[in-house]
Each structure stands twice: as structure tokens, then as C-alpha cells.
Amino acid sequence: MINKFLYPNGGSETYIFKLGDYLKSQGHEVQYFGMEHEGRCVGNRVNAYTSDMDFHGGSKLAKLAYPIKTIYSTEARKKLRLVLEDFKPDVCHLNNFNxxxxxxxxxxxxxxxxxxxxxxxxxxxxxxxxxxxxxxxNNPNTGENCEKCLGGHFLNCVKGKCIHGSTAKSAIGMLEAEFWKLNGAYKYIDTMICCSQFLKTKMDSNPLFAQKTVALHNFVDKVEWKDTPKKDYVLYFGRFSKEKGIDTLVRVCKELPDVQFIFAGTGPLESELSGIPNIKNVGFQRGEALEKLIREARFSVYPSEWYENCPFSVMESQMYGTPVLGANIGGIPELIEVGKTGALFESGNADDLKEKIQTLWSNHALTDQYTENCKAITFDTIEAYYKKMLPIYGAAK
Structure with missing residues (x-):
């Protein structure tokens, strides 16, 4: 397993840890390669890792070399070679590495x-x-979704200052993408797994990738079904940020004073929730507390305005028996059975979101039926995902 972070940091790390653990449980030997870090929790026999690159901290002297090291890493090649020679893997499974x-x-x-x-x-x-x-x-300066670089037109990254609003950082990103496009290293990848059909369509804009991509939704943990009495509130759980559609959702909340909303999370737009009588912000929740919030909600809303791929929140809500009203964008529609376990609205369209919330809120029989339908949800567990991975891992043997 190869991933730049070898400590809990996000979705890709959860993916490699859980998949790696399950592979081990099935008799496979798994080792990991990535950056050294004080929080690293997995590794390899020869203890070979690249030096930690802290873009937000670290010494100014070390950062001087980052523009070059982010494009090509001699250190990574040397350290990885040590692992290859010792471990002799049948598969190198790459994740986030850029x-x-x-x-x-x-x-x-x-x-x-x-x-x-x-x-x-x-x-x-x-x-x-x-x-x-x-x-x-997505251009962070405008908040608009953007496909200008698709097809290898990476100069658009600089024109739009798409990396942290910085011309310099965007230029480095553009140079990195152009260098590896010309180098052709990606042709050596045998299979590219996309966690949504939507992501696959975007990856397939590169003719080379189109020959290699397969779509596999991420796996989820098994969840015990519980018949849970519903309470009268609509739940949003996740990050409070513009790309998640919080601006649009808050605007709709203000126009629906008779509908109670609970927000669970944190983020840069948290202050936008203050002073709105029908919004209760319970902050970041996890574990049993979050599970209880999800199970008891009439329905949850996922108003994202960027190209989400396979958001776990959408799957989690339905697995806990709570229908989802999701934005019709990215991979979200692939996860909701419209008219059975939830509904869709036009992403960023406040009027459509308001209308769909009113429809679900005013019809208890409908949301109760959607809840009942959630019993039949069949997202892949790690066991099912593993069976789909075996032919991908072993196709060359």
C-alpha cells in the first residue's frame, strides 16, 4: 500500500488501513510506504520512508527545495527501492501520492x-x-466547478490561480502536471479504480486513462438495523464550507421557519448558523452521538456544490435508516435510489432545495416509507469489495 500519509488524516487513509487489515485477515502480507511522520501507525520491514514535507510548517530552508521535490523525488525512488527489494510485492497499490x-x-x-x-x-x-x-x-476563488484542465490543458490552473489563490503555487501545480503528462509514467499503471462512475467519466477524458479505469464505490462497515422512532428535524452533518453548499442550505433554512434543522460539524462558515431560530448547531459529533442524531432524523440533507465522488455521509445516513435529500451533482446520485431511499435537487438551486424539503417535511408517510426502504440498501462491505479487488490484483498472473 502506497500513500503519502501513513497516519489517520482523511478518507484515503481510512481506505488503506481498512483494506490493508482485511487483506491481512485473508492471509495476504501487506506493507506500507509513504512519508515518515510522528503519527505514523503502519510501515514496512526496512523502515524506509520519505522525509516529512510540512507545507504549513517546517523550516524556511527546507521549503526552498519543495518546488522541485513536489515534482520529482529522488528520495522517494531510493526509499521505495529498499522496500521493493525486501518485500518483493505482487501488487503495488497506489493511493494519494502527488x-x-x-x-x-x-x-x-x-x-x-x-x-x-x-x-x-x-x-x-x-x-x-x-x-x-x-x-x-473547482476554482476556490470563484467557487465554481471547473473542467478547463481536463484533456491535459493544465495552463488553465495558472490562469485561474486554482491552488490556494496563488500564481506561484498554481504554476508549480501546472508544471508538475505537464511534466508527468510528457514523461508518460502513468501508462505503467495497470488499473485505475474510480470511487464513482462520475469520477470515471472525468478520468476517461484522458484517452490513456480510459483504457484502464473501473468504477467501484467505496466499501462501508456493516451496520445493524434498528427500528428507531423518528424526531422532527432535518439533519446536516459534515463540514460547514461553501463547496458543501452551506450558504444555500442556510438561506433555505431562513425561509422555512417551521422546519427544525440540526447541524453537526464544524468549518469556516460556522458563524453563518448563529442567530437563526430553527437551526441548532450541535458541533462536531462522532461515534454513538452522531449515530443517534442520524437515526432519529426525519431525513438528512447533503447540499454539496462541488464534484463529490462517493461521500460516505450519504451512504451512512441510509444505512442508519434515514433518507437523504442530496444534490444532483458528482457521484451523489449514484448512491441514492430516488423515490425509494431519498430524493435529489438541483445543486445550488435554493428554490428547488426549498421545495424538496417542504415536500418531504410535510409527508410523514413518504419519509416513513423511505426509511423502511433503507433496510434493503446494499452498499459493498469490505468483504464484497475484497472479492471485486482480487481479479484486479491478480489479473496479470
Whole structure:
């Protein structure tokens, strides 16, 4: 398993830890390669890792080399070679690697393969990193979704200042993308796993990738069904930020004073929730407290305005028996059975969101039926996902 972070940091780390653990439980040997970090919780026998690159902290001297090291890493190649020679893997499963590890690791794996070591290179795309330098297909300055770089037109990243609003950082991102497009390292990847059909369509804008992509929704933990009495509130749980559609949702909340909303999370737009009588902000929740909030909600709302891929919140809500009103954008529609376990509205359209909330809120029989339908939800568990991964891992054998 190759991932730049080897400590709990986000969705890709949860993915590699859970998949790695299950592979071990089925008799496979798994080792990990990535950056060294004080929080690292997995590793490899030879203790070979790249130096920690802290873009937000660290010394100014160390940062001087970052523009070059984020494009090509000799250190990553050397350290990975130590692991390859010791472990001799049948599969190298890549995850998030750009900037900290760089695609140079693909060249090292290919060099090792050419020396007589059969090994599959599999890549799971958790975002748009291979087709969009800022990884989101969204311009953070305008908040608008953007596909200008698709097809390899990466100069648009600089024109739009798409990386942290900085011309310099965007130029580095553009150079990194152009360098690896010309280098051709990605042709050595055997299979590219996309966590939504939507992501696959965007990846397929690159003719090379189109020959390699498969769509597999992420796996979820098994959840015990519980018949839970519903309470009269609509739940939003997640990050309070513009790309998540919080601005639009809050505007609608103000126009529906008779509907009670509970917001669970944190983020830069948290102050927007203050002083609105029908919004109760319970802050960031996890574990049993979050489960209880989800199970007791009449329905949840997922108003995202960017190209979400396979948001776990949408799956989690339905697994706990709570229907979802989701934005019709990205991979969200793939996760909701419209008219059975939830509904969709036009992303960013406050009027449509308001109308759909009113429809669900005023019809208890409808939401009760949707809740009942959630019993039949069949998202892949880790066991089912593993069975789909085996042919991908072993297709070259």
C-alpha cells in the first residue's frame, strides 16, 4: 500500500488501513510506504520512508527545495527501492501520492518490474489529482466547478490561480502536471479504480486513462438495523464550507421557519448558523452521538456544490435508516435510489432545495416509507469489495 500519509488524516487513509487489515485477515502480507511522520501507525520491514514535507510548517530552508521535490523525488525512488527489494510485492497499490511522493515512484516500480519482478500497479483515485492540479475540479476563488484542465490543458490552473489563490503555487501545480503528462509514467499503471462512475467519466477524458479505469464505490462497515422512532428535524452533518453548499442550505433554512434543522460539524462558515431560530448547531459529533442524531432524523440533507465522488455521509445516513435529500451533482446520485431511499435537487438551486424539503417535511408517510426502504440498501462491505479487488490484483498472473 502506497500513500503519502501513513497516519489517520482523511478518507484515503481510512481506505488503506481498512483494506490493508482485511487483506491481512485473508492471509495476504501487506506493507506500507509513504512519508515518515510522528503519527505514523503502519510501515514496512526496512523502515524506509520519505522525509516529512510540512507545507504549513517546517523550516524556511527546507521549503526552498519543495518546488522541485513536489515534482520529482529522488528520495522517494531510493526509499521505495529498499522496500521493493525486501518485500518483493505482487501488487503495488497506489493511493494519494502527488506532491509528497510524486509519480517518480511509478518509474521506480516499472524499473524494478523490468528487472524480472512481475508486479501489478493499481491506483485508487480518491480525487481528481491526475486530471486537475488542485485535485477538486473547482476554482476556490470563484467557487465554481471547473473542467478547463481536463484533456491535459493544465495552463488553465495558472490562469485561474486554482491552488490556494496563488500564481506561484498554481504554476508549480501546472508544471508538475505537464511534466508527468510528457514523461508518460502513468501508462505503467495497470488499473485505475474510480470511487464513482462520475469520477470515471472525468478520468476517461484522458484517452490513456480510459483504457484502464473501473468504477467501484467505496466499501462501508456493516451496520445493524434498528427500528428507531423518528424526531422532527432535518439533519446536516459534515463540514460547514461553501463547496458543501452551506450558504444555500442556510438561506433555505431562513425561509422555512417551521422546519427544525440540526447541524453537526464544524468549518469556516460556522458563524453563518448563529442567530437563526430553527437551526441548532450541535458541533462536531462522532461515534454513538452522531449515530443517534442520524437515526432519529426525519431525513438528512447533503447540499454539496462541488464534484463529490462517493461521500460516505450519504451512504451512512441510509444505512442508519434515514433518507437523504442530496444534490444532483458528482457521484451523489449514484448512491441514492430516488423515490425509494431519498430524493435529489438541483445543486445550488435554493428554490428547488426549498421545495424538496417542504415536500418531504410535510409527508410523514413518504419519509416513513423511505426509511423502511433503507433496510434493503446494499452498499459493498469490505468483504464484497475484497472479492471485486482480487481479479484486479491478480489479473496479470
Amino acid at each position: 506532491y509528497q511522493l510524486t509519480p517518480s515512484i511509478i518509474l521506480e516500480i516499472q524499473k524494478w518490474r523490468k528487472q524480472g519482478h512481475p508486479c501489478r500497479i493499481v491506483f485508487t483515485a480518491h480525487d481528481y489529482q491526475l486530471i486537475c492540479p488542485n485535485h477538486m475540479c
